[in-house]
Amino acid sequence: MTFKMPSTEQVRKLGDALGIDVTDSYADSVIDFIKPFADGYRLITSLADDVPEIKYPRSGYYRPEGEENKHGAWIVKAQIRGASNGKLSGKKVAIKDTYSLAGVPLTNGASVLEGYVPEFDAPVITRLLDAGAEIIGKSVCEYFSFSGGAATSTSGPVHNPRAWGHTPGGSSTGSGALVALGEVDMATGGDQAGSIRIPASLSGVVGIKPTWGLVPYTGIMGMDPTIDHAGPLTATVADNALFLEVMAGEDGYDSRQAGLKLDTYTKAIGQEIAGMKIGVVQEGFGQYDSHPDVDAGVREAAKVLQGLGALIEEISIPWHLIGVPIWSAIALEGTYHGMIKSALPRNIEGVYPVSLAGRLGSLRERANELPDTVKVGMLLGAYTDKYYRGYYYFKAQNLRRRLRAAYDKALSGYDLLLMPTTRMMASKIPSADAPLQTLMQHSWEQITNTCPFNITHHPAISIPCGLGEGGRPIGLMLVAKHWQESTLYRAAHAFERACHWQSMGSNAKR
Template identity: 45%
Template sequence: MTVRMPSTAELADIATSLHMTLLPDQVQDYHALIGGFLADYQMIDDLPDEVPQLRYPRAPGHRPEGEETCGNAWYWKAMVQGAPTGKLHGRTIAIKDNINVAGVPMMNGSATLEGFVPSFDATVVTRTLDAGATILGKATCEQFCLSGGSHTSDPAPVHNPRRSGYSAGGSSSGSAALVAAGEVDMALGTDQGGSVRIPASFCGVVGMKPTHGLVPYTGLMPIEATVDHCGPITRTVRDNALLLEVIAGPDGMDARQRGAPAEDYSAALDRGVRGLRIGLVEEGFALPNMMPQVAEKVRAAARTLERLGAAVTPLSVPDHSLATTLWTPIGCEGLLAQMMLGNGGGHNSIGLQDVALIDRHRSWRDQADALSASLKLCMMVGEYGRRAFGGRYHAKAQNIRLRVKRSYERLFDAYDLLLMPTLPIVASKMPAADASVAEIVARALEMIGNTAAYDVTGNPAMSLPCGTVDGLPVGLMLVARDHGESIIYQAAAAYEQAVDWEAL
């Protein structure tokens, strides 16, 4: 394309928007100077973009209808066959629809992005294919991934496979629902406030949010780089460990990563829990909307781990609640800056950017009325924080985050794991199509009281099922020090082998 020069009137308007006062002759002076800068823009536009080469052939696929959607959990069906051998050979996988699969449509749960087709595979997609997996398609997700409920996805809500009309959880709603329904063996999800662990808990599957930066986010549409995580959703702990082994480790293109290699997580699965020190986090059981039946199921799971040889001790962690509070300015102002005003791109960091996504997503401004209520609310909070306070609360929250992070590092000197309910509730009934804004937002955010804290601290956290209430799954959450995924898998496998959670 041709990089167009602004008119003098446009330049004057730009100066005004930047709180500058320019005289007419000054506008002319700046107009004469800006052309040299835009010549560099034109040179960059004339160069080919740098994107990974496509290595596995695929057909465009199709958008399923009716029963083929599996309760609206499938957004797009498209098979991509991976390598003929590897750790995931013979396994089928669904990819959350904020993750690039080249040649396959991606709308990130929002009609405002419908029609966008990525040109390159995300690193995690390439890694699953290199390991022999077969991708079956894209799993529906909530609109721009900003809901813990499954009622904000376009064009229709995702139903819990265990009870139609009830939430599958969000924002990786389709990923968890497809695994729970047996449509695929595994799925990839993303987690910024609980979006892997929430649907895993509601649907009765295993969801891991790894240490921040362990899994590359290259080729995924972000919310906010400091809370972006990608992780595996599976039916078993063993499969979860296997998938994390495949997708973890630096790719050299994601500034979130700090060089941590993947580990042999499967090696931890048969170690048992004898001698592990587990802290039962009191604040995690004290959320205002905590269902007593959920709390008791999780306490019973803690007693099972104790019988298996772990030392389980009640523990107060005041910074748990503080970490959740920090999410508000970090998440709201951050998502406004990066996902919306930044059109899904990132400034001030090195990494592979999806230029075509930025080009396509910028049109959200023409369709803002179609955005979900939960996204609109967070955007308005973020904009108010930016306008009224100049970003000071985002900055201060990031500063306090460092102190909270250090407090957790000290805590894990005394404990191997923390344990609490993943969510205070089981899957709730989805709001009606004509529900009020207040109800839509409540169903989107009511469950994040425990999960969001560990997106802020970046610690690895897993949800695994530990029983049912009225036939709906309950999740317990295990949290470890940074890069303590193996300890989580060690305890989760021991618990999984010891119980039939669906009978509890």
């Protein structure tokens, strides 16, 4: 890329866009003044970029077809072997298709990114490989990860292994499905509204959204930097704790990682929970479309924890129901600014994939390819940005403190909060020609209980706790104080070892 001086006409057009009256003579004066800057920009172009290293070789990739990809969960398969030994030796891993994996395509479920190949590995990738894991491919996700369902990815729908024709939960659809299928020991996820916990709930696996910043987000496509979280999906709680132990910690790039409080999460496995206080959040149940099997199944799970010696009490957090509008104002306008208007989020220190910015910079030319989920969200984000000057985004950012304080107040008297992860079980995947209203309902119906904690940054885990109508999994969500992931694992593992979750619920396997 070579920096070129602007023309008089270009300066005048820029002035028009900024509301500045620019005559030809004024434009020429501006050009004369900025000429010295040109050499600086050209120098920047000539210097080698500073991005994370690539430590482990990879020989290629392919798109699996037929029986090898029956559920549609793989976007590509590859083979990248890590260190010869380590905590994750022998573990097979799938990487959500939002993570930069050098030499392997990154599409984020989007047709407009087909053919894009990153030049570096996200630091989390290197950590997994350093610990001895083997990466065997990338998992499908929803288009720009902008859906909790399974109907928008450019590669087609991903089917729930426990309920064919139903969503495995999004946006990390392939990650949830591959873990449920047993094809991998762990899959990475990204969570902006519940995209780790929703597939964990609907697919019947374990998924954690850690405290914001605990896992570095460097080299991972997101939405708004203030709600982006990364974490693992696994079949068991013990594996989840193990993988988070490897993934967590500062990477030296991500400025969102100040003040981390790390722990050895695997030490929580096998601990008793007698005396632990758990608040059952009333507002997480009985919502207008809550399925009775879900509410009953989660309350049954609470009784299991009570039987293990935990103190279970009903509590009320009215602000919980205000989480969705606060999340919406931040996520929609934030994504509009960080992806559509500006190609990548600005004003944070970290690693910028400049080649990706170039691809996203031409998004307007192919905007009609976007699914309705992205179109509607970006139209609303653009509307509030243009006609309300960001008022709702800024006000929501302020109100997130009140929402956080409401949960903190409840957590001052309890070790954990408890509620359903998703208020319904996996829904059927809409047809490709489904009307806008059907697609939007499918894509956003599951975020009510999950998205508030993206705003407040509290760690939250989803574990399977039973089977409801049609044999579809039910997810139990536990929420802890910031940096208390070990408390989550302690309770989750106690529940897991106390019962066989598939023998619980209205459609239990007896």
